[in-house]
Structure formats: structure tokens, C-alpha cells
Amino acid sequence: MISLNKCDPSFKYEVAAEPGGAGIKACFSCAACSARCPVAGHREQYDPRRIIRMTLLGQREEVLSSPLIWLCSACYSCQEVCPQQVRFTEVLNAIKNLASKAGYAPPSAKQISGLLANHGRLLAVTEFENDKRAALGLPPVQERGSDYTAILGITPEAKPAGEDA
Amino acid sequence: MARVCLIWVDRHGLEGLDPAMVATAAGLPLDPGGAIPSAVVTAPEWAAPPSVRSRLTGKPVQWLDLAGEIGGGSEAKRLARAAMAVARAAGRAAKGTLPQVYTPQPAQTVLVAGAGLAALSAAREAGLLGHPVILVTPYKDAAQAGADEDAETVSLLAAQLPAQVEVLPQTEVAFLSGAAGEFTVELRGPQGSQTKRFGAVVLAPDGVYAQPESGLDLNWAEPLEALQPDGMAGKDGQWLQAAVIAGADAPATADTFARAVQTALALQARDFVQTTLIFSEARVATPGGERLYREARQAGVIAARVNPGGLEVAQGGKLLKWREPLLGDDLELKPDILAVAGPVSAAMPEFLSNQVLWPGWQWLVPESPRFSGGRTARSGLYIIGALRGTAPGADRRVQAAAAATDLHDRLTQGRAVPVPSVRHTLCASCLTCVRVCAHGVPHYGTESIECAPAACVACGMCAAECPAEAIAPPGWSNPELTAGLEAGLAKAGSPKLVLFACAQSGAQAFAELCRQGYEWPEGLLLYPLPCAGRVGMQLIMKALSAGADGVMVAGCHDGNCRSVSGNLRARLRVGEVAQTLAQLGLGPERVSFLHLASNQPRRLAQAVDQFVSSLG
Numbered sequence: 001m002i003s004l005n006k007c008d009p010s011f012k013y014e015v016a017a018e019p020g021g022a023g024i025k026a027c028f029s030c031a032a033c034s035a036r037c038p039v040a041g042h043r044e045q046y047d048p049r050r051i052i053r054m055t056l057l058g059q060r061e062e063v064l065s066s067p068l069i070w071l072c073s074a075c076y077s078c079q080e081v082c083p084q085q086v087r088f089t090e091v092l093n094a095i096k097n098l099a100s101k102a103g104y105a106p107p108s109a110k111q112i113s114g115l116l117a118n119h120g121r122l123l124a125v126t127e128f129e130n131d132k133r134a135a136l137g138l139p140p141v142q143e144r145g146s147d148y149t150a151i152l153g154i155t156p157e158a159k160p161a162g163e164d165a
Numbered sequence: 166m167a168r169v170c171l172i173w174v175d176r177h178g179l180e181g182l183d184p185a186m187v188a189t190a191a192g193l194p195l196d197p198g199g200a201i202p203s204a205v206v207t208a209p210e211w212a213a214p215p216s217v218r219s220r221l222t223g224k225p226v227q228w229l230d231l232a233g234e235i236g237g238g239s240e241a242k243r244l245a246r247a248a249m250a251v252a253r254a255a256g257r258a259a260k261g262t263l264p265q266v267y268t269p270q271p272a273q274t275v276l277v278a279g280a281g282l283a284a285l286s287a288a289r290e291a292g293l294l295g296h297p298v299i300l301v302t303p304y305k306d307a308a309q310a311g312a313d314e315d316a317e318t319v320s321l322l323a324a325q326l327p328a329q330v331e332v333l334p335q336t337e338v339a340f341l342s343g344a345a346g347e348f349t350v351e352l353r354g355p356q357g358s359q360t361k362r363f364g365a366v367v368l369a370p371d372g373v374y375a376q377p378e379s380g381l382d383l384n385w386a387e388p389l390e391a392l393q394p395d396g397m398a399g400k401d402g403q404w405l406q407a408a409v410i411a412g413a414d415a416p417a418t419a420d421t422f423a424r425a426v427q428t429a430l431a432l433q434a435r436d437f438v439q440t441t442l443i444f445s446e447a448r449v450a451t452p453g454g455e456r457l458y459r460e461a462r463q464a465g466v467i468a469a470r471v472n473p474g475g476l477e478v479a480q481g482g483k484l485l486k487w488r489e490p491l492l493g494d495d496l497e498l499k500p501d502i503l504a505v506a507g508p509v510s511a512a513m514p515e516f517l518s519n520q521v522l523w524p525g526w527q528w529l530v531p532e533s534p535r536f537s538g539g540r541t542a543r544s545g546l547y548i549i550g551a552l553r554g555t556a557p558g559a560d561r562r563v564q565a566a567a568a569a570t571d572l573h574d575r576l577t578q579g580r581a582v583p584v585p586s587v588r589h590t591l592c593a594s595c596l597t598c599v600r601v602c603a604h605g606v607p608h609y610g611t612e613s614i615e616c617a618p619a620a621c622v623a624c625g626m627c628a629a630e631c632p633a634e635a636i637a638p639p640g641w642s643n644p645e646l647t648a649g650l651e652a653g654l655a656k657a658g659s660p661k662l663v664l665f666a667c668a669q670s671g672a673q674a675f676a677e678l679c680r681q682g683y684e685w686p687e688g689l690l691l692y693p694l695p696c697a698g699r700v701g702m703q704l705i706m707k708a709l710s711a712g713a714d715g716v717m718v719a720g721c722h723d724g725n726c727r728s729v730s731g732n733l734r735a736r737l738r739v740g741e742v743a744q745t746l747a748q749l750g751l752g753p754e755r756v757s758f759l760h761l762a763s764n765q766p767r768r769l770a771q772a773v774d775q776f777v778s779s780l781g
Contacts, residue, residue, distance in 0.1 A: 002489070004467075004498040009404045009439035012465060025463050028447075029491055053491045056467060058439075084459070 007058030014098065015055055021094030026084040027052045033078035033088050039071050046071050048078050048088050055095065064099040070106055169255045172196045172217060174208035178232025181240060182247055190248030193255050205254045207231040215577060225679060227254035257682025271346025271576050272364040273297065275569075278338045279369035279511075280304055281311035283550025283561040285322040287367045287539075290569030292327035296576070299361070300326075301336040301352055311371035311550070313557045340516045341366060342586060344621060345545025345575045347639040349586075365545045365572035369565070370511035372551025377505045379414070382481025386410075386503040389428050397502065399437030407432045407440040408485060408500035413476035416446035417506055418554025423451045425506040426461050432502065433464045440466045441498055443487070445473040450532060451556065469496070511552035538567030545575060585627055587614045591635035598627035598636050603729040607636065624728035625694065629701030629738070641695065643703055650690070651711045658687030660714040660780045664773065665704075665735075667697040669727055671719030673763035678770055686777045688714070697721065698731025705742045705756060715780045716742075719759045719769060732760065754779055 015021040033048040040046050046068050054063050063069065069092060078088040099105060115122050130140040171193045173184035188195045193205065203225045206213055210228040234250040235243045275296045277288040285307065288300045300307060307326065310319035326332070336354035343349050348363040377383070389409075399405030409432070411417045411425030425442065432440040442461065447470065449455045462468060470490065477486040482503050489496045517529065529541050530548060539549035547568040555561050585598075585606060592614055598607040599614070606621045607614050614636070621638065628637035637643065654661050666672040672693035690713075694700065697720025708716045718739055720732035736758045743753035759772045 001495045001497060002492070004439075004441060004496060005406055009437075009465070010401075025465060026459060028459075028462065028468070050491060053489075057489075057492075057496075 002057065002059070004057065008060045009058050011058045011060040011063075012056050015091065015094050018094030018097055020087065020090030023084070023086040023088075024052060024055060024091045024094075027056065027086050028084055029053060030083060032081040032083060033086070036077040036081045038075060038077065039073055043068075043071060048092075051092070051095070052086065052088065063095060064102050064104050067106065069095055069099060070109065168202045169258045170194045170196050170201055170204050171251060171255075172204050172206045172221075174206055174213050174217065176208050176212060176232050178235075179207065182235075182243060186244060187247045187251060190244060191251040191255060193251065203258045205229055205251055205258055207251075219577070225258055225682070227258040227682065228680065229254045260682045260684055272348070272362045273576055274299065274361075274363050275365045275367065275572060276301065276338075276348070276350055276361070276363040277367045277369060278302075279367075279371060279550065279552075280307070280309045281369070281371035281550060281561075282314050282319055282322070282557060283555070283565050284367070284369035284371070285319060285326065286562045286565035287369055287547070287549060287569055288330045289322065289326055290566045291365075291367070291572065292329040294569060294573040296329065296364070296573065298330040299333060299363075300330055301333045301338065301354075303335065303337055305334050307332045307334070309371065311557070312373050313551070314372075314561075315557075338366075338368075338514065338516070341514075341546075342616065343545075343639060344543055344623070345572070348545065349639075364576045365547070367539070367547040367549060367565075367568055367572070368514065368552065369548075369550040370514075370552050372511050372557075374507045377410070377507055380478035380481070381410075381503075381505060382483075383505075384481075386482045386505045388507045389424055389504050390507075392428060392432075392502075392504045394428075394431040394435055394438075397432070397435050397438060399435075399439075401437060403437070405435075405438045405501045406498060407438055407502040407504070408498060409440060409442050409504045409506070410476070411442060411444040411506045412448075413443050413445055413471050413487075414474050416448060416473070417444065418551070419448040419451045419454060420554055420556040420560075421506045422446075422448040423454050423457060423556070425504075426454075426457050426466075428504055428506075429466045430457070430461045430464055432504075433461070433466045438502075441469055441500070442466050443469045443471060443476060443485070445471055445475070448554065450554075452560075511550070513552065538571055539564050540568070540571060545572065547572060585616050585621055585623070585625075585636050585638045587616060587636045589613055589635075591633045593633055593635075595632065597630050597632065601626045601630045601730075601734070603731075622695065622727065624696035624731050625699030626696065626728060626731055626734060629699050629704065629734065634703070638695070641699060643707065646692070646704060647707045647711065650692070650708055650713075653690040654708075654712045657690050660686075660777060661688040661690070661712055662686065662715045662717065662773070662777060662780065663690050663692060663708045663713045664717045664719060665692045665694055665697065665700045666719045667721055667732070667761075668693050668695050670721040670725070670761045670763050671697070671759070671769065674719070674761055674766040674769045677763070677766040681766065683766075683770060686773065688777075689773070696726065696728050696731040697735035698726070698728055700735045700738060702738050702742055705738065709751075709755065715755045715757070715776060717757045717759060717773065717776055719761045719772075722760045722762055725762070736760075 012025060015024055029049055031049045034040055037048055051063065051069060072089065072092050074089055076089050082088065112122065125141045133140060171188045184195060204221060205227045206217060207229055209230045229250060231247060231250060235246040273296055275291040275298045277284050277298060277300045280302045284300065288298045292298045302309065308320040308323035310316040333352065333354055336352050338350060339353040339358060340351040341348060346364050348366050349360060350363055350366065351358055351360050397405060409425050409429045411422050417425065422444065429440045429442045432438050447458060449458050471487040475487055484497065484499055486495060486497045529543065530536060531542060539547040541548055549555065549564045549568050550561050555564050594614060596609065599609060604622055606617050607627060608617065623638035623641060625638055625641045628641060628643065634643050650663065666675055675691060697718055700718050705716050718735050720735050726732045739756050739758040742756050746755060747753040757776055761769055
């Protein structure tokens with residue numbers, strides 16, 4: 001039993017206010033996204049329409065704490081088929097942002113963001129890539145991310161600890 | 166040439182042309198009025214006024230889109246081109262002959278049943294289009310308005326009804342069968358019941374405020390109109406919960422739904438008010454309804470669809486429970502504000518329900534643009550006004566006018582389609598009709614065969630296959646067709662040939678040949694039938710015994726039959742008749758079947774010529 005009186009009506013406005021979340025309220029629950037979603041084909045519990053519905057009803061904790069919202073593979077199939085231009089992939093990014101702020105990000109997400117922050121990329125650079133780059137006349141990429149921090153102009157304070165070592 | 170004359174219909178593109186000069190240049194007389202043997206008309210058939218069309222029924226006519234033929238240029242060039250086109254068409258018209266064509270005449274009287282704006286507007290419009298109209302109303306006089314209508318406008322309209330409209334007060338429709346052109350209606354009034362024949366029926370019962378959902382405390386729940394959202398506000402962290410119920414037990418009408426959405430929007434616009442819109446069907450088929458519904462969702466209104474009757478009302482409405490279909494979970498809401506759409510509705514007449522085909526409504530009034538303007542799935546039956554969910558005011562008047570125009574077109578342009586009826590004295594309940602009907606029209610009721618009103622397309626397969634001649638769409642029974650056959654054959658030249666042509670293919674190909682100016686054999690009698698499946702062994706044998714030398718059936722190609730198997734059945738029956746004729750030594754070549762499409766007129770011409778020459 002869900003009590004609407006205990007739900008949080010402001011949750012949907014918060015999601016809509018996040019970058020990418022603006023379309024969520026247009027959803028009229030046709031399930032085009034759910035039918036198209038390749039992830040839903042592998043995990044029955046993962047249902048884009050259900051996530052939208054729970055958000056619209058205002059089930060803040062249930063949505064943000066759910067491990068399901070992290071399963072999206074960002075293939076954008078839902079976004080293509082949506083007749084109401086909900087742009088669910090982007091809506092889900094907004095929801096994930098809120099979940100991270102609330103401390104619900106899974107360990108893997110933290111690891112991934114750590115990799116990005118430290119190295120500017122998700123995969124290790126080997127000699128293979130650098131040989132290719134040399135053939136194209138590009139400078140080699142170093143293991144450490146000091147070059148990309150310089151490009152982005154990240155200040156030393158914002159740098160993750162241990163970067164300068 | 167002298168017998169062809171020119172009928173000038175002024176159209177866009179013919180400006181500056183003098184009809185008399187064109188006629189002289191083409192060597193034709195201008196329309197002398199009255200009866201004419203054949204003509205060239207300067208407009209396509211659909212663009213010509215009805216008076217011209219009715220005058221030329223059954224005549225070899227060339228409908229010429231003259232504006233398209235002459236184009237632009239100097240006056241002299243346009244005149245020359247016009248004269249050339251008219252002369253060419255006149256040549257085709259003079260060459261053409263038209264065989265006798267059998268057409269049943271539809272009834273022209275229109276029945277309008279109901280009260281209020283929609284009923285009066287429909288009666289008025291149909292009357293002004295020249296139809297005799299009978300307006301039956303359950304009230305003492307015609308001036309009774311619906312619950313949601315302006316009484317003054319309605320009484321004014323009632324006072325101005327045209328003379329063709331006859332009002333039967335305190336009368337109700339007890340039963341109705343048939344379709345466009347041939348409705349049989351039983352009317353029950355203070356003088357007892359009477360049965361009448363109508364060409365079209367318009368149902369426009371007045372709207373009444375229906376009972377809201379059961380269990381609601383109406384002292385607490387407000388009707389939509391009474392709710393004043395101004396000044397309502399919750400607090401951050403303590404939102405005010407509002408609920409708007411728009412037809413939870415049964416779907417609200419589109420108009421009611423639109424008003425409910427508007428109320429929900431107004432409530433949601435207040436500070437810290439969360440509105441839940443509860444409905445069993447989102448009826449957005451009003452102008453702007455779809456947009457309004459989306460606007461409400463965008464504003465943050467929670468749309469909650471419940472199964473009809475699935476809303477549980479407790480404590481007079483202070484606790485609402487329903488099953489959330491998407492989450493598969495139960496939801497409960499204790500609303501601080503509750504608004505109820507007192508739905509304006511009208512009851513669907515009982516005689517229209519059909520337990521076999523449809524329990525409710527949707528089959529008769531599918532939500533498709535094809536059925537706008539009051540049209541229903543049943544040809545010639547119109548449902549308008551409150552019963553249709555149309556908003557009061559201009560919308561109802563426009564819908565009534567659209568229905569009147571449509572029924573006028575149907576009754577005057579041969580688009581009337583009747584429904585079969587059973588003559589019970591002859592029916593042995595062998596269920597052959599139930600078996601052959603592709604549309605599910607006949608079914609076995611409690612004691613006898615009954616026919617479903619709206620499903621029939623009058624293909625007449627039941628009449629062709631019934632061994633007792635007990636069932637047929639009105640106008641298409643064996644005795645009626647035979648009477649037409651005998652009269653027609655008596656007048657026809659020799660050799661006498663009957664062409665039964667399916668209205669979907671053969672008759673259209675025939676009409677195209679007539680447009681092209683085709684010269685038909687003298688003894689040809691054309692019988693357009695709604696479907697080739699109407700031709701059974703009985704009909705072919707009757708045509709032969711009435712003096713026909715040959716009978717030809719033109720039906721659709723394999724797989725093209727609108728009634729699934731009408732063409733195949735006709736072909737089968739023709740084969741059987743041929744076999745019988747061979748056994749009798751009467752010549753199997755006297756019957757023939759032709760598969761045809763509407764765009765194969767040449768094929769029809771060749772087949773007819775060949776058939777006639779084979780008859781000698």
C-alpha cells in the first residue's frame with residue numbers, strides 16, 4: 001500500500017529542475033520506452049515507465065535508493081521512441097545526479113568517477129595507443145592526468161588528492 | 166449530335182467564358198431545361214449541384230472538368246480550347262447508351278429522437294435540406310432544454326422549427342432496425358405504438374446530471390463548478406492534497422473530462438497543492454483536449470487511471486483507494502479537497518445494445534475521425550449531443566448540422582445501406598445465414614434468428630444462401646429483385662442479358678465505361694448489387710426463367726471481397742448453375758462469372774461483348 005499523502009510532491013519538480021530532467025512530467029505511461037528497452041529484456045525488474053511513474057507519484061527514497069536506476073546502458077532507445085519527448089535517458093541522468101547527492105551512488109560509480117577525475121579516461125593507455133598517436137603526429141599520452149587538468153584549467157584545490165605526486 | 170446539350174455549371178477557372186459562345190463554337194444547344202436525353206456538364210460529378218445530378222440520373226452524361234481542360238492564355242485561345250473539349254465530350258456522350266439500371270429508392274423521412282439543442286438543431290437542419298422530419302421527444306413540448314443548456318436559446322429554436330418538422334411529444338423510440346434508407350422504427354406515445362419507415366435516424370437525448378460515484382459524501386465533496394481554488398494553499402513540507410474525480414465508475418464524457426482537467430490545473434497552480442486526477446478513461450476528444458491534458462501533466466497533476474468501478478470510496482470520500490495499474494500496488498489518498506465532475510450524461514437506448522456483438526458502446530461509436538460529426542458505425546444512424554459527450558453550445562449545433570448534411574448526402578446520393586430482417590414465418594432456424602454472414606449480423610437469439618443492427622453492410626449473402634427466402638436486407642430480397650428483373654427484361658432488346666455487378670467493382674467499372682461513352686448492347690439490364698455474394702442460384706434461375714438469354718456476374722478479385730467470400734460464393738453458384746443447365750441441355754454458356762476490379766472497365770467491356778456474341 002502506497003500512501004500518496006506520504007509521498008513527496010516536490011520530488012518531480014526537483015528532477016525536472018536538474019539538467020536533462022525537464023521532460024519527465026509529460027509522460028502519459030504508454031510504455032513505448034519499456035517495450036524498446038534492451039536492458040528490460042535482461043532484467044525484468046528494470047522498467048523505465050515504472051521509474052517515471054514512481055518519480056511522478058513522489059516516491060523519493062524508493063527511487064533514489066533503487067539499484068535499478070544504475071542499470072541504464074544509455075543506448076537512447078527510449079528517447080527515440082517516446083511520443084511525448086520525455087527523453088528518459090537524460091531524465092535518468094538527472095535522477096542519478098540526485099541519487100549521488102543523496103549518497104546512493106553504488107561503489108562502481110564512485111570508482112568510475114575516480115578514474116575519470118584522476119586519469120581523464122576510463123581505460124589504461126598502453127604503448128599501442130601511443131604508437132598509433134605517434135603515427136598520426138600526436139604527442140604521447142601519459143599515464144597521469146596532468147595534461148588534461150592543464151587543458152581544462154582545473155585549479156590545484158579542485159584536484160583529487162595525490163594527483164601531483 | 167442535336168440530342169446532346171451543354172449544361173453550364175459555373176466554377177472557378179471558367180471566368181470570362183460565355184456559355185452561349187462555347188456552345189455555339191462546339192455546335193451544341195445550351196440546356197433548354199426540363200427533360201433532356203443526354204448532356205455535357207462543365208463540372209465533375211461531385212461538384213455539380215444536386216438539382217443537375219438528379220435531373221441527369223440514368224442519362225448518358227459526360228462530366229467534364231472544363232476548367233482543367235482549358236487552362237490559361239488569351240480569351241480566344243481559352244474559348245477555342247473549351248469548344249474543342251466540349252465537342253469531344255459531346256461526341257462521347259452521343260455515342261454512349263445506358264442500359265436500364267435497377268436502383269431501390271431510399272426513404273427520405275428523418276427521425277430525430279431526443280430533446281434540447283442537439284435534437285432541435287438536427288431537426289431544423291434536416292428540414293431545411295428538404296427532408297420531412299419527425300421529432301419525437303419524451304417531454305410535453307419541444308422546448309425542453311438539457312440540464313447543461315441555455316433554456317432560452319432552446320425555446321427560441323423550438324419556436325422557429327421549419328414547417329417540415331412534425332413534433333410528437335411524450336413519445337419514445339421503442340425499437341429500431343435497419344440502416345440508411347430503410348429504418349423501421351417503433352414509436353411509443355400516448356396514442357399507443359406505431360411503426361414507421363425512416364431514411365435516417367438521429368438520436369440526441371438531452372443530458373442530465375448523473376449520480377456521482379457511490380459512497381461520496383456530497384456535503385463535503387464539491388461539484389466542479391462550485392469549487393473555488395483561489396486562496397487555497399499548503400505549506401512547504403505540508404502539501405495540500407486535492408483530488409478531482411472525472412468519471413471513475415464509468416467514463417466521463419469528453420466535455421466533462423475537459424472541465425475536470427481545467428479544475429485540476431487551477432488547483433495545481435496554487436502554492437503547495439498537489440492534485441490527483443482520477444478517471445477511468447482519459448477522454449481527450451474535444452478541441453484542445455489533448456493539449457489541456459498534457460498541460461495538466463506538465464504542471465504536475467498526477468493522472469491516476471483506475472479500472473471502471475475500481476475506485477474505493479471510504480468515509481464519504483475522505484479516504485480513496487485504488488489499484489495503481491502500472492506499479493501493481495494499491496494506492497491510498499486522503500484528500501484535503503475533493504472535487505467531483507457531476508457528469509452530464511444521457512442513457513444509451515436499450516434497443517441499441519447487442520449482447521452478442523457489443524456489450525456497450527465502443528463498437529457503435531468508435532473513437533475515430535471517420536465517426537465525427539455524429540456518425541456511427543451504422544450507416545444512417547447518428548448519435549449527437551450529450552450522449553456523445555459533446556459540449557453544450559456551438560459544438561452541439563455544429564455536430565447536429567454535420568449529421569444532417571451527412572444524412573442528406575447519404576439519402577440523396579445512393580449511399581444508403583439497409584440491414585437484413587427475418588421473416589419468421591418462413592425461417593426454419595437452419596442457421597445458414599449465421600454461417601455465411603461475414604459480419605456477424607444474424608445470430609440465434611432466445612427463440613429465433615435476430616439481426617444485429619449496426620454490423621450489416623447489406624452484402625446480401627444471407628439472402629442468396631437462405632433456402633427459405635426468409636432473410637434479406639430490405640430492398641434486396643428475391644421477390645423485390647425478381648420484380649425489377651421482370652419489368653426490366655420486358656423492356657430490354659435482344660439478346661437479353663442480365664449483368665449482376667458488385668457495387669465495389671463491377672458497377673464502378675460500368676460507371677467508368679459510361680463516363681467514357683461506351684455503347685452497350687441493347688438487351689443489357691444492369692443490376693448493381695451491394696456484393697456479388699447476393700447472387701445465389703435462385704436469383705440466377707429466376708433471371709433465366711424471366712426470359713434472360715444470359716446472366717453474367719461481375720465480382721471482385723480473389724481476396725478483395727469486403728464480405729470475405731461473396732465473390733467466391735457467387736463464382737461457385739454460377740458454376741453450379743452451369744452444371745445444372747448442362748444437364749438440362751439448356752447450354753452452360755448462358756451463365757458466366759467475371760473477376761473484376763473497379764479500375765478495369767475495358768476488361769468488363771470485352772467480357773460483355775464476348776458474352777453477347779457467344780449468346781448469338
